[in-house]
Amino acid sequence: MPADPARPQPAQLNPVLPPVPDIVRSAYATLVVTDLAEARRFWVDLLGFVVTAEEPAALYLRGYDELTHHNLILRAGPVAAAGALGFRVRSPLDLDRAVDYYKALGCRTQRLPAGAVRGLGEIVRAEDPLGFLVDLFASAEHPERLQQRYDLRRGAEVARLDHFNICVPDVPRAYDYYAGLGFGLSETIEDERCVYAAWMYRKQTVHDVAFTGGAGPRLHHLGFFAHEAHSVLRMCDILGSLSLEAHIERGPGRHGVSNAFYVYLRDPDGHRMEIYTSDYYTGDPDHPVLRWSVLDPRRRDFWGNAVIPSWYSDASAVLDLDGAVRPVTDLAQAAEVTVGADGFTAKNPAAPQQGPQQAPR
Ligand code: 4SX
Numbered sequence: 593m594p595a596d597p598a599r600p601q602p603a604q605l606n607p608v609l610p611p612v613p614d615i616v617r618s619a620y621a622t623l624v625v626t627d628l629a630e631a632r633r634f635w636v637d638l639l640g641f642v643v644t645a646e647e648p649a650a651l652y653l654r655g656y657d658e659l660t661h662h663n664l665i666l667r668a669g670p671v672a673a674a675g676a677l678g679f680r681v682r683s684p685l686d687l688d689r690a691v692d693y694y695k696a697l698g699c700r701t702q703r704l705p706a707g708a709v710r711g712l713g714e715i716v717r718a719e720d721p722l723g724f725l726v727d728l729f730a731s732a733e734h735p736e737r738l739q740q741r742y743d744l745r746r747g748a749e750v751a752r753l754d755h756f757n758i759c760v761p762d763v764p765r766a767y768d769y770y771a772g773l774g775f776g777l778s779e780t781i782e783d784e785r786c787v788y789a790a791w792m793y794r795k796q797t798v799h800d801v802a803f804t805g806g807a808g809p810r811l812h813h814l815g816f817f818a819h820e821a822h823s824v825l826r827m828c829d830i831l832g833s834l835s836l837e838a839h840i841e842r843g844p845g846r847h848g849v850s851n852a853f854y855v856y857l858r859d860p861d862g863h864r865m866e867i868y869t870s871d872y873y874t875g876d877p878d879h880p881v882l883r884w885s886v887l888d889p890r891r892r893d894f895w896g897n898a899v900i901p902s903w904y905s906d907a908s909a910v911l912d913l914d915g916a917v918r919p920v921t922d923l924a925q926a927a928e929v930t931v932g933a934d935g936f937t938a939k940n941p942a943a944p945q946q947g948p949q950q951a952p953r
C-alpha cells in the first residue's frame with residue numbers, strides 16, 4: 593500500500609535518501625531586530641513573553657507553558673530578518689541522521705556544539721532545500737516551570753510556539769520536502785489548477801509548518817499558542833488602550849483552515865506574529881485531510897472578513913548560513929490573492945455566494 597501522505601511517517605519516504613531525522617515539533621525561531629529595546633517593549637512588556645535569559649544583544653523568550661529554554665530568540669542586528677527555524681528531534685541519533693540527510697539533499701550543514709545556542713544541546717544547522725535555515729536539537733535546558741504562576745501572566749498569556757508559516761514560490765515542492773521528513777498533511781487551500789497553501793504537522797495539532805504561496809524563501813509569521821480566545825481579545829484591547837492599534841494587522845477572527853481563533857500582529861520591525869488558540873487533534877493514523885476551495889470566502893476567515901493585502905504580500909527576509917540575507921524567487925504559480933474569494937470577492941465574479949462544501953477527500 594502506498595504511504596498515506598496525510599500521516600507522519602517515522603520512516604523515510606524516499607528510498608534513495610538516508611533515514612530521516614525524527615522531528616518532534618516546531619520549537620523556536622530567531623528574529624533579528626534592529627532595536628532590541630523596542631522589540632523588548634513589544635514582545636515582553638506588551639505581549640507578556642517570559643525572559644529566560646538576557647545578553648547585551650539578545651533576548652531568549654518563552655511562553656508560560658514552555659518547559660524548555662526558549663521559543664523565540666530576539667537578536668539585535670543591522671537588518672530585520674529571520675534566522676533559523678528550530679525543530680526538536682527525538683534523540684541525539686536523529687542529529688547524526690540529520691547531517692547525513694541534509695548532505696544527501698546537497699544542503700550546506702553545520703554541527704554546533706552544546707551551548708552554541710544558549711540553553712540548547714548540540715545543534716545541526718542546515719540550509720534546507722527551500723532556502724530556510726533550520727536548527728535541529730535533541731536536548732534543552734529546563735528552566736523554572738511557570739505553568740501555574742498565574743500571578744506572573746501578562747499580555748496575551750502566550751503558552752508556547754505553535755507553528756512556522758513560510759512563504760514559498762512553489763507550494764507543492766514545499767509539501768514534498770516536508771512530506772519526505774514525515775510531516776502529515778492536515779488542510780489545504782486549492783482548486784483544480786493548484787494548491788495555494790498547505791498545513792503540515794509532526795505534533796498532534798493542525799500544524800508545525802504551513803506554506804503561503806509567495807516570493808520566497810521568506811518567513812510569513814510565527815504562530816504562538818494561547819489557551820483562551822479571550823487572550824486574543826484582551827491583547828487587542830491592550831493595544832487599543834495604548835494607541836498601539838497599528839500593530840494589529842488582521843483579525844481578530846476565526847480561521848476557516850484550522851478552526852483556530854486568531855489575531856496577527858506586526859512587531860516594531862514588521863515581523864508578523866499570530867496569537868492562535870483552539871485548533872484540533874490530528875494524531876489518529878488515518879487523520880483525514882480537509883481541502884478548502886480557494887473560492888470559499890470562509891477558508892481564511894470563517895466569518896468571511898477580508899484578508900488585507902499586506903497579509904499576502906509582506907513577509908520577513910531570511911538569513912543564510914553566513915548571516916547574509918537570502919535573495920528570493922518570485923511566486924511560480926497562480927497567486928491566491930488574485931483567485932481567492934475572501935476580501936476580494938467583489939473582484940471575483942466566479943466566487944459563489946456561499947462556499948462550496950469541503951468534504952475531506
Ligand atoms: O488564513 S487561514 O485561515 O488559512 C490560517 C492562517 C489558518 C491557520 C493559521 O495558523 C494561519 O496562519
Ligand code: FE2
Nearest residue numbers: 755757815866
Ligand atoms: Fe498561522
